[in-house]
Amino acid sequence: MKILVTGGAGYIGCVLVQELLNIGHEVIVYDNLRFGGIGLLGMFRYPKFSLLKADIRDSVLLKKAVTKTDVVVHLASIVGYPACKKEAQLATEVNVEATRLLVNMLAKEQFVLFGSTCSNYGAAVDVICTEEEPLNPVSLYGKTKTEAEKIIMNDCTATTYRFPTAFGLSPRLRLDLLINHFVYKALTDKYIVVYESHFLRSFIHVYDIVRSFVFGIENRDSMAGEVYNVGDESMNFSKKRICELIAKEINYYYYLAEIGKDIDVRNYFVSYNKIKALGYHTTIDMEIGIKELTSGIQAIKIVNPYSNADEF
Template sequence: MTTKGESNNTSSIPINGVNGIGSNHDNDYDDMENQLIHRHVTNGYTSLNGRNGIRNGADIDHVLVTGGAGYLGSTLVPMLLADGYRVTVYDIFLWGVQSLCFIANHPNLTLICGDVCDQTRLAKAIQDCDAVIHLAAIVGYPACEKNPEMAQRVNEGGSRNVVQSLRPHQKLIYASTGSCYGAVDGTCTEDTAISPLTLYGSSKAKGEALVSDVGGVSLRLATVFGVAPRMRLDLLVNDLTCKALIEKHIDVYQGSFRRTFLHVKDAAYAFMLALKNYKVMQGKAFNVGHESMNMTKEEVVHQICDAVPGCHMTTSAIGEDKDKRDYEVSYARIRQLGFQPTVTVKDGIKELIKILPYMDEVEKKRARNV
């Protein structure tokens, strides 16, 4: 996640080894690739061709990821490296750099401490890359409401800086959100008119419009969940699972409201898909998720209670989702390109249960954007 301000350490940091050790660790990286990319090859959009292999869309070699140390970025960056891309992470490291420590020895990784609001520095970082994956943002309506000026500066102004820094041959893939839709009757498709009701939704929608103007790809992600190197506990499934483990009780408001969900690893795979299929995706928006994970909040809570012994649910009339998300979403457009999520909400809850009990209070505090 990238917000205002820039660290005093503004140097580009090429990661070429530890303590002067060289980078001849091919066997180690082969093992790492096997651990990081565990995917059914028949799904058609993750092609492991080796670091020097020819990929679909072979004109893309060097990818810059804004916000690459965040929740989604720290999941995506290892996948990019394992699939042979050179990767530059551009981030202010607001939540630290620990999320990338496990890949610090990779020879194709470069870190730049920089702010998307600093157009001069951003343009310099972008100039040598083939594609930009723009993740940096103030994420979620609570964080945007807490600091609306920063939200507009980062989500709108930062996206404008990215677009204006692009050269004609460079590709752009943007992390958008289903919150752009606002209140909708029926099933959402990419052709459904967007009418965001929160600053988060509107600022991301404006960023999406900027990306569309230069022929970029916008991925409207479902509500993301699951374990990542940089954890977040302010996402619905993650938050409720944490509460269930601690309190053995979940109080649900607007329980009949429908949401659609997506594991963070599958969200990351969607960006891999866009890199490999850029020519057919450019200039368009894509809902990212699957109809099987169109669920009500109560359905999610029931799955959590089933997984956490002694946990029970109650319903409440107090509370409101200001994004008014209560609709199902169609994912037919991205499914036609071979996208198929592999991690269900149930499986995501199971992995959360393995990790959450061992997070200390400092870790939990840092895992919330607000």
């Protein structure tokens, strides 16, 4: 199958593209390489891989890439509330307007899998979020992804996946994601100050996200037109519990502070029954993920340019 992955050079994209190539698909990555393209270096040896370095807002190049593809996995986005807050205009153009552009180019027989977020539930405090829960995003990130979901689900043959916060290693590593960040801080600073430590958050390993896309491609006929939360209830954790699990791997100190607030309010329990009923299940639990991160982060060199002595 010929698959276009927008944002394919990103944290999730790199792991997904490798998997799609492994199982024999032809993959075109469409990405402006906002964070570089190092994560894709291992792909160029595959004859079925190609990269189009271009902006998702460029209608001419996007049209060229979309033509003759069977499936589009749409990941290109300004991701997370701090990045969207910093570049609000860009976030709206990329997350909403470019999604509209893409959708208008697609024929009915082309299938889209959209990577959305549980942030769209926003201020749904103390409820169990099924896919039917009204969306109530608080951050610009959540608002733009909610808008993009509507555009996609109204106007083309598509499935939307709402993911919780990802964690785990990728060739294009993100250390701003909560679990990745905590493990990094525990290794480097040897302490973490945690606010809203009892708030519940839901997590998924990046490889399980990738498996869900493969699952969606394989089951597109039965999944098209539907929205799914992707994850597992066993991966709902408080930040305090995450700190305790990290302490099993790393000798560090954590302080549960009374101050501080997460602007992207999240304190909800997500239900994943809908996708589990179809036979999709996550495979990587938090303990394994924390072990992986602890070893992996120590294998990369992160240099503070103003220090002579950076080490773990």
